[in-house]
Amino acid sequence: MTPFSSPLANWLHSFLPHSMNTRPREWLRAGLGAAVGVLLSTWACHWLFGAGVASHLVGPLAASAVLLFAVSSGALAQPWSIVGSYLVATIVALAVLQVGGASLLSASVAVGLALALMCPLRCLHPPGGAVAFCVVTGGPDVAGLGVGVLTPVLLNALVLLGCALLYNNLTRVRYPKAHAQPAAELHHTQDVAPQQRVGFTAADLDHALEDLGEFVDVTREDLEQIIRATEKHALRRSMGDIRAGQIMSRDVQCATPDTTLEQALRLLEYHHLKALPVLDETRRLVGVVSLIDLLGHSRRAPRSDFLARFGLRRDVPLSKVMSHPVTCVDSNAHVVELIPLLSEQGLHCLPVLEAGELVGIITQTDLIAALHRDLIVHLG
Template sequence: MQTRWIRRLLPAATNTRPIEWSRAAIGVSLGTLFSVWLCSVFFGLPVAMHLIGPLGASAILLFAVSSGALAQPWSILGGYLCATVVSLLVVHFLGRDLASACLAVGAALIIMCLLRCLHPPAGALALLVVLADPDSARLGWELLAPVMLSALCMLLAALAYNNLTRVRYPKKHTDPAPAAVVAPTAPGDPGITAEDLQHALAKMDAFIDVTPEDLEELIRTSEHYARRRSIGEVLSQAN
């Protein structure tokens, strides 16, 4: 039992190759540099540097795990917008202190979930907006401008870099197909459709950073390799 508990703490093996790590690392560096630089041009370096933490976290999502549901365009734009608006409202009514910052990040999470734009770095942004440096605090509601400019720059960098390096971004949303994703394996078995996958994801009591399209593709690819393995086993037995 103790060994099993220790194994649960160990990191799972990654399924990406070192060349993909390098591709993502270059994208993260370029995307963050571009976003911070352009923000500093219009709003000054202190304001841009105040936002660099959430931007760096967003860059990792958009370049390293761009297929995830939390890394899609609406997630970063909507997440940054929700976090900033909620935090500025908290500042307006409650002021700038640690308790207000903690309240802001919790409220931002609820709004992001309601609007389906959950983006973890926006939580850090909510804290930074409340506990802002003097240059950022002086902007008041005008802080929305540098925040959204930075988010838009990061998104444009991800769109350009990912697609130029042959990584499809953003994920293409498709309506559930009636055809079975997993064909029936026994009489009376209805099989699994893409719509079934969507319902299953909706029933999970946890945040799952995977789209139904990715899950469907994973199942179809697994079926492909299973068929190849089955054919190989049959041929080896025949010989």
Template sequence: MPASQPPQRLTLLGARQLNSRPREWLRATCGAAIGLFVSVWVCQLMFGAAVATLLIGPVGASAILLFSVPSGALAQPWSICGGYLVSAVVATLVAQLGGHSLEMAALAVALSLIAMFALRCLHPPGGAVALCVVLAGPALQALGEKAVLPVMLNALSLLAIALLYNNLTGVRYPKRPQPQVDLHHTSDSMPEMRVGFTDADLDAALDDFGGFVDLTREDLTQLVRKVEDAARRRSLGGIQVADIMSRDLRCAAPETRVREALDLLHAHRLRVLPVLDAERQLVGIVSLTDLANFVGRSGSFRLLRRGGGDKSPLSDVMTSPVIAVSPQLPISELTPMLSSQGLHCLPVVDEEKLVGMVTQTDLIAALQRSMVLGA
């Protein structure tokens, strides 16, 4: 049984499988311990041990969030800073107006929760902050309205450690959406984003779900897309690049002249030519776009027709190194490469030898046939 899979008796109590590995457990544990120690130590230096001890509970809860679930919406910088600030201010006002009683503490937690919802900075340890401020001991009560200062010092210290530790240990924090590369500089969405669910569908599903989801909207979109990709790979898993690639290829050598390459492309109505060395290994690729750009730098196309390109070898024009794929690659992996990366075809290499080419047309034909046979 996997380490993260809870036993059946615990499942009955609401335990769920954790999608993390023991290595991540160790990383988060060390980070939480370091963050808690440094934050309390800094607070102790500035405000004394008594104040630091009174506020240690919320810091421990926040440390677990910031280091074990750093991608969660509740663990983002605005959540901890806004949550701590709102809770401390509300609790301070409640305590000054109503005193340091249990009733006032419950009221402070309720008002803090409403404020955090309104300001979109929900952070559960903020409730503990409100409790600590209202039910504080003499050391914290003596600070009066300045009780906000040690609270925010804890928040900022812990956040600084989280920013440093998480990023140094390979976890990007804070969570930011992946930048999308717009190769065509248009307002159209990426090709793989045009089919399937839309933002409106996601919003409707979240509204229908009703409860709070501790994922940012971007993370939830990415998660659903990955599920879709996994389902697509499973349905097309039996089809490999070797099944759809072209094998009878027209190739050129690095010393082939530009004019010869143009004639070869025109004669066979091709858009690209792989460039092979003497050992038949792929060393580059040249396309009509490469040749057009070369002609634009060297002069007019008219000059090229008159022989201006006879002395220019493809080694001066070709793109190198080349992105290539394996014959055993499932065709489901080709979709992002031939759509969002601006590639029209991909060389297929086996044991460093060129064995074929796969194009957008090959992929479309394979997907269409798979849909027809699967219908």
């Protein structure tokens, strides 16, 4: 292809549809939800305000249904987006009607003004423009309601929103999109999480969106999640096929629920460990006891003798102080899945299971050694 035709070919290629990363099951789920939502909303409007009003307002409603059921995680599909946009669009349309009357020009101006107001009010929702257009061009059925047209418009928005809230969550699609919660700060310091000390930060993402300067129908939290997931998959690809079963320690020192605190402390001290898995009589993992658990118990225990001074009464079993349930991994888990568990969640070790049985344990030292070996291989 010649340099002259290459830009033209790229431009023509941009008209082709992009692939959708959704499954047919999701298409059917969204389609059924949209149909039910439009049916119930239109029926309610028809019953309360008549067929004329319902038919004039059903167009924007159907468009909103596509957003609320098919792309419910998008910024344009959130509850305030639909309610706020319908409210703003109706008020703008009524004001334009008073000034310019019902005409194509007035309807177009109403759409533009509604869009301009939706942006600073953070309720951008494309069907809101259609609401403004329909209110201006609705004829006697809509114009006769005057300011009262707000009632059927908001009724449509609220009934459809109620359907989306109920249907999406019943079909295991979380709606509305929850704001990302800050990660728990385990050490109570000013440091950011280890995973965020390298790579991009939230501030970098904000600057990138500002540089783009265009509408992006994705929340900043979703975008950050997508980028971090991409980094994870890229790291997994670059690190090959290192699995938990390859780097775990197999000669695991264990305790039982009846092991005393004194015995546990001696095991930890002798083997230079920070945690002990606790197994029941069937060799099933029921808990983990760490130095932190022992110290935490010592603060609560009476201090009548030397051992009790450190909370280590000989007759106190581990079942009283162990942590449970336990975060575990399968022996087939990729090493990339272990990094956030051992670096961000404050865990010092990860028990490794096969068919529910403990077969090994991975410590932070094991992980560092595996990453070091992988780095040497790549540099070599």
